[in-house]
Amino acid sequence: MKKFEETDAQIRNLVNKQVVPGVSYGFIDGQSIETNYIGDKSWQPQKECLQGDELYDLASLTKIMGTVPLIxxxxxxxxxxxxxxxxxxxxxxxxxxxEIFHLLTHTSGIDGYIPNRDQLNSDELIKALLNLPVTGAFDKKVKYTDTGMILLGLIIEKIYKQPVQKAIEQQILDPWELQDTTFDPVESRCTPTYKVNGQILTGIPNDPKARQLGQHCGSAGMFSNLADTMKFAKIMLTTKYQPLYKNYTNLTPGRSLGWDIKPDETGHILFHTGYTGHFIALDSKSQTAMVVLTNRVHPKEHNQIFLERRETILNSFLEDDK
Structure with missing residues (x-):
């Protein structure tokens, strides 16, 4: 897409410089949609090329593609x-x-530390989360955590009387026709992430809380491909979601409902990342969007270079978007 030529080149460079094995990405500019994929699905245990419809472990994109729309x-x-x-x-x-407001804007001040968290089963973890203390940061500071979204998931469960992931499937994914977005992916379609207990995770959430909580997790655990994520981005540009494009807090940096926001000359850009290597940027005023899906945690979890490049790519999108 001519408008995003520079940004496109920077995304491709992630693969050319082997910062990530491969990338599936796309741009929206009004009615024009362009998608592309380049590079490998996996490097270990063997090298496999991307085919373009792979499912990625969305990690925290679960929050904004599932839990937030349902709230x-x-x-x-x-x-x-x-x-x-x-x-x-x-x-x-x-x-x-x-309030629900504080959970959505990451301003609850809840201290998320749970001793021996990874040793707890689902019920024990939920009990520990419900008993976490609220700190002096309450309503004074945006601190991004999973805790608020997990609690929102538990609230959804109380209302629908079913696990949050089932409610998301029935109330969001089905009506929006996101047929390739799932909490129960076919392993062969998934891009792998990294090793846990000697086994590379493929089709299993990298997020330990998602593995512990299973269908009761509203913060992570969703898998999707580029086509569905682009479809979701298109929905988020519609008039219905226009109210999200602003700072809901009196704080700097601020926060929208569920989304991070980046100040722009004409308003705010919605932005969100997923730990495993994804990011979405949306501009409702210019009706533009960028979706980038990678498995930047494969084969090793820590990849600082990617995080630095992600910032550069976002800035390039904002510049190209003008």
């Missing part, structure tokens, strides 16, 4: 309100100051 839908249907206290739905949560 917004419940608000639209007046089944909950933005400023409802969390303990209205989860009475085990003891701090009545914390």
């Amino acid at each position: 917004l839908k419940l608000m639209d249907e007046q089944k909950l309100k933005l400023h409802d206290p969390v303990d209205k739905y989860l009475p085990e949560f003891k701090d009545h100051r914390v």
